[in-house]
Amino acid sequence: MPDPTATVTEVAGRRLRLTHLDRVLYPETGFTKAAVLRYYTLVAPAMLPHLAGRPASFLRLPDGVTGQRFWAKRVPPGAPAWVTGLDVTHRQETMRQTVVADLPTLLWAANLGCLEFHVPQWRERPELHDRLIVDLDPGEGAGVVECCAVALVARELLAADGLPCWPKTTGSKGLHLTVPLLPAPAERVAEYARQLARRLRQQLPELVVDQMAKQLRPGRVFVDWSQNNSAKTTVAAYSLRARPEPTASAPLDWSEVAGCRRPEQLVFDADAVAERVQAAGDQQAALADPEQAAALPDS
Known part of the structure; x- marks a missing residue:
């Protein structure tokens, strides 16, 4: 269902549509999606170097920590053209995974309900x-x-x-x-x-x-x-x-x-x-x- 309160903003020259900003993702503390996006904006200068060049795995919880959770590896349909990726061969297939290269990509992922970012111990070449x-x-x-x-x-x-x-x-x-x-x-x-x-x-x-x-x-x-x-992947710093x-x-x-x-x-x-x-x-x-x-x- 479309979000009538969605906000369209520009981040580092990229256009982002942010939705359901008032949704509470951590019910025990009242921490909202807007608070998640603010947090990732504040820590991005420190966090991004730890994500650079590494294919990310996202733990997504669109309805918050008490709702459904699932892992997302591949770049989803409808992702902005500026989201960069890396082809990674898994046991049965090769898939294109997101590389969180900049603040717009970090916020785009967080807006999808990605709370956790995990990365492997390698860049570009898994060997x-x-x-x-x-x-x-x-x-x-x-x-x-x-x-x-x-x-x-x-x-x-x-x-x-x-x-x-x-x-x-x-x-x-x-x-x-x-x-x-x-x-x-x-x-x-x-x-x-x-x-x-x-x-x-x-x-x-x-x-x-x-x-x-x-x-x-x-x-x-x-x-x-x-x-x-x-x-294997490990939760990223920050x-x-x-x-x-x-x-x-x-x-x-x-x-x-x-x-x-x-x-x-x-x-x-x-x-x-x-x-x-x-x-x-x-x-x-x-x-x-x-x-x-x-x-x-x-x-």
Whole structure:
């Protein structure tokens, strides 16, 4: 049904038709689609470099977090001609996926009800990864405090291998550490991640598991090394999450990781993340700096 209150606006020279701006997408807080669009506008300068060149997967919730949700990968029919894409071969087909290259594309996607933006660890060529992700996923009875303890040890192990890393919240219960790489074969990156998970389990046997089996995970942190598979995606820095409240994946300073004693210390809603960006810019800007990219150690 057409939206009689739709607004037509121009963003960076592109014409956008924004609809249902008063629709409440997060009922517990009253956070509307207009608020979502405002949030993504505020964080776009920091967020866009983390999306550039990467085929995006969208988690769409047109009616909000209590309504239907579905994943969208391909560029939808009727997309503006200026929306850029990348042909990606999946198991059974090749599809054109959106590359969120600019603010108009980011807002166009958000207007479709895309709350979460996920991207792979590669650009252009899935066989070459330019990022390594250490995904710390707490099991039942554990949380972000335990993830921080694991993150500090992971940072030491990575540094010993000449690999700097930057932390961020997932916007849920866990943490991500991101390592910028000189492009390396996907298989090598995945194997390094698997070995890193094993080393973390050996150093922290009471806290870390490196297998997905759920019976092993209560009270521990699962190091999900499989996130480095070319077919997998990870929630992008600054993406909102489809949770009861509009939390977002927030880049962190290492002092915040080291000082975390309570889970609520590392929970950031949209307003808090936007304020952090306004005050300090992108705390993960180094990930887009080619000078920071490091080579994987020889196996």
